[in-house]
Amino acid sequence: MRLGRGGVPGCGWSTAWLRASALVLWLMAGLVGCRRQEASPPPFDPAAAKRGRSLFQRGQSVRGEPLMGFLAPERVELSGEVAACARCHGPAGRGSREGGVEVPDITPGALGHVRARAVGEVEDRARPAYTREMLLRAITEGVSASGRELGVAMPRYALGEAEREELLAYLQQLGEQPDPGVTTTTLTVGAALPLSGRLGPLGREAAAVVRAVFADVNAGGGIFRRKLELVVEDDAALHARQNASNVAPDATARLLDKGVLALVASVRQGALPSDALLVQEGVPLVLPLTLGGGASEEDSPVFFLYPDEPSLARLTVQHLARLNEPELRRKPLVVAHAGGEAGQAWAQAVRQEAERRELAAPVELAPDADGTLANLEATVKRWASAPPHAVLYTGTSSGLGTLLRALEAHAPAVPVFAPASLADAVAVGGSTGRVRFVYPAGLGERAPDLKEFASFMERHDLQPGHTAFQLGAYAAARVLVEALTRTGADVTRASLVQHLEALRDFDTGVSPPVTFGVNRRVGVQGAQLAALDPATGRLVAASEWIPLTP
Known part of the structure; x- marks a missing residue:
């Protein structure tokens, strides 16, 4: 066998050159291995993702700290709900058009693939697939996977170590896991109502009205082919227990444990310990039934019909x-x-x-x-x-x-x-x-025409009882159905809240027109002297x- 220079069989290359080439190949293999290792995300952590949901959807950590972001180049500060990712990218992360700017899809299916060329007007042009590190850099520094600076409309977020892990965990499954209470065939809603005791008749009447409204919707095909289901937890003993030590979870907490999308027409006599859970998980409570009306903080998920x-x-x-x-x-x-x-x-x-x-x-x-x-x-x-x-x-x-x-x-x-x-x-x-x-409920010319409600009651064989609460339950169910219909097929708790906030002059059929807003959680803002x-x-x-x- 003929030997080449340096004693290498069949080759004229030197041993030194081969050694150098082997070193280069080894380094390249190491870089590929690092790249593969970088591209492999850590195991999915459902608990961290649940905590990250609050950051993405509401702009607030589960520890009660607001999400902080800064708009380049002046570093205009955004905080809390206005800084929430869902405000621009949408509750499901699929993008939107915000103020004339096309906001990109940030679901794993969109970011996890190479983009060979621009799509429409989305600002991130040809780029590699996002890794975990690249995504964190985009969130905190405003630099895309291609190394290009993102637009000024994208906040640069200030995140602690815990918030980074939680937000990345949530983004890892964004748009792929439906919110609680949402399946391909059903939307499950809860109500905390007294079913026994002194207030039992009131609660049972309210539940019957809500179920009848849902039955009408389901008979018409449901909401985007999903049937509405109502789960009721008995709240009869709540007010006797709430000031005692070692109290069991109230009816609202039990409903959240069961995994409902939202709550509707729950009877309330004031603030409850479980209100913190509603805020933490962003669960809307639509038109609770209360004799004294209500008032909420601007970012509260509780929407009242009448002022307190x-x-x-x-x-x-x-x-x-x-x-x-x-x-x-x-x-x-x-x-x-x-x-x-x-x-x-x-x-x-x-x-x-x-x-x-x-x-x-x-x-x-x-x-x-x-x-x-x-x-x-x-x-x-x-x-x-x-x-x-x-x-x-x-x-x-x-x-x-x-x-x-x-x-x-x-x-x-x-x-x-x-x-x-x-x-x-x-x-x-x-x-x-x-x-x-x-x-505040309207008299004279502002009094609602209750003919449709009377026909509804007769059609469902419902007898008049605690009229004020039956009317309130009807209004609550109508408002919820309207907001769910406007939300569309990709329903989430956050998108439901957004469409409740967008409700303007909605006719419930049993009250003055209802209007909510980002800073308005009471639907009827006024009254008459009677x-x-x-x-x-x-x-x-x-x-x-x-x-x-x-």
Whole structure:
């Protein structure tokens, strides 16, 4: 056999050259191995992905810290919900057109493949497939897989180590795992309602109304071929348990454990420990049933139909100031209540609204330790010579009656304003002309036409019961169905919240038109003053519609 130079068989190359070539090949193999190792993501961590969902969808970590991003080049700060990835890329990450800018698809199926050329107007041109490290660089530094700087509309996010791992884990399965309660054939919704005990009839009636609305939708083919299902958890013992130690999870928490998409028409008597879970998981609660109305923080997932009583107190002050602000600057209002948290909230709302409008500081008529207005008679006697402009009262119907009788005896010119929940003809007695009730549900020309609702009840063989709650359940189900329909086939909790926020002047059929917004979680923002008709004992309109000023 002929030997080449350097003693290598059949070759004229030197041993030194071969050694160098082997070294190059070894280095190349090592680089390929590193590249393969880099491209292999760590094992999927469902717990981390669940935590990362809050960052992506809501712009807030599960530890309550807002997501922080900066817009280049001026580094304009974005924080919390406005910084959430879903705001631009969409709840499913499939992209959108935001402000005339085409936002790219960031699901694993889109980012995990090489792009040989540009697609449409999407800004990231030909590029390699994104690795985990490249994706993190794009998120934190705004540099694409091709090494090109991303557009100024893409925030550069400031992430701690925990947030990085959680967000990357969520992005690893973005758009591939449906939200809880969503299957190819069903959308499962929950309701926390009393089914037993004193409030059992009320809860069962509300559940029957919601199920009947869902039945109508399902009979028409469902929502994008998915049937609506309602799961109800008994909330009867909640309020007896919630202040005890070692309490079991309330009905809302149990529904979340079962994996519902959203909640609808749950009965509430105030804030609950499980509200933190709704916020943490971004679960919308649509129009809970509550006698006192409601109010939520701007980024809360709880959407109410009517304003709460403190909001109605503010509306009353606003109305009186519009009528005669100069007099209210020198003659104070009186705020009276029966104590407790509700009474204090009512009084505080009156004080804050008066201060904001630079009116005279209200005089508070608070109850004694036994809950009665023992000094009421003596106080009202003093008003005979210097009457206040008006009295704003909340508490009980019997307490309102006591106040009205004292005024009849000593200060008959002083008007009284109270929430419509206290409109009791027996308690008011002969003082129907003195008291005005603040009523947000619409009267006179603004009263809803209930013919469609009556037909619905008859069609489903539902009997009238607790009418206010049946109407509330009907409105809640209608609003939920409308938002789900607008959301489309790719429904998520976050997209449902976004379409609830986009609802404008929606006709529920049983209430004034409902409008929500990014900073608005109460659908009906206003009320009317109402009087009790002494002949029928029913409320009748005593004013035009009064909008509630934020």
